[in-house]
Amino acid sequence: EPEVTQTPSHQVTQMGQEVILRCVPISNHLYFYWYRQILGQKVEFLVSFYNNEISEKSEIFDDQFSVERPDGSNFTLKIRSTKLEDSAMYFCASRIYEAFFGQGTRLTVV
Amino acid sequence: EDQVTQSPEALRLQEGESSSLNCSYTVSGLRGLFWYRQDPGKGPEFLFTLYSAGEEKEKERLKATLTKKESFLHITAPKPEDSATYLCAVLSSNTGKLIFGQGTTLQVKP
Secondary structure (H helix, E strand, C coil), X not given: CCCCEEECCEEEECCCCCEEXXXXXXXXXXXXXXXXECCCCCCEEEEEXXXXXXXXXXXXXXXXXXXXXXXXXXXXXXXXXXXXXXXXXXXEEEECCCEEXXXXXXXXXX | CCXXXXXXXXXXXXXXXXXXXXXXXXXXXXXXXXEEEECCCCCCEEEEEECCCCCEEEECCEEEEEXXXXXXXXXXXXCHHHCEEEEEEEEECCCCCEEECCCEEEEEEC
C-alpha cells in the first residue's frame, strides 16, 4: 500500500543551525502539506503546496521556513536558524481527496 | 476563521462501554471532514472521510456521522487496543487548508 515516507525519523540540531526535513509523498497525489505538533499539543498547519507553489501558509510559516519540491518526487521543509521552540514533531501529508500522513520527524533543538 | 473543537479532551472507558466523541466545526465551505487516529509518537492514521450532512461511515467498532455543524465518532464496545488520540480535521474548499481539532485522548481499560 502506498505511503508517505519521512526522513530522518529523529534529528538533533544545535540552536542556530539549518535543518532540512524530507518527505516522499504518495506518487499520484496533488496536494502536499507540512504540519507541526509540539509535544502534548494539537497538530498545527504550516503550509500547503499545489502545482509547484505554496497555496496557503499559516502565521507560523515565516521567513525562517521554506518548502521545495526539488525533483518531482521529494518534498522538503527547510528551517533556517533553528530555535529551541522549533522542537516538535513535523509531519508531511499528501492527498488527492483524503490526506495521508507520514510517521513524522522528531526535531530536537539543543 | 476556520475552527475545529473536539470534546471531551480525554475519555476513560471500561472495555465494552460504548461512547461518542464530538467534533464541532466552523469552516468557510466544507470540502470534507476527516477522522484520524494517532498513537503516541506516530503520524495521524486516516479513518474516515465525510462530505455532506447525513452521511455515515463505519469501520469495525467505529462509526462516524456528520451534521452541518458537528460530527460524532461513535465507539461501540471498545477494546483496549482502541486506546489512542482521535483527531478531527476539516478541509476548507476556500483555502484548501486542513485544520485539526485538539483531539480526544481515549483510554480503554480491560
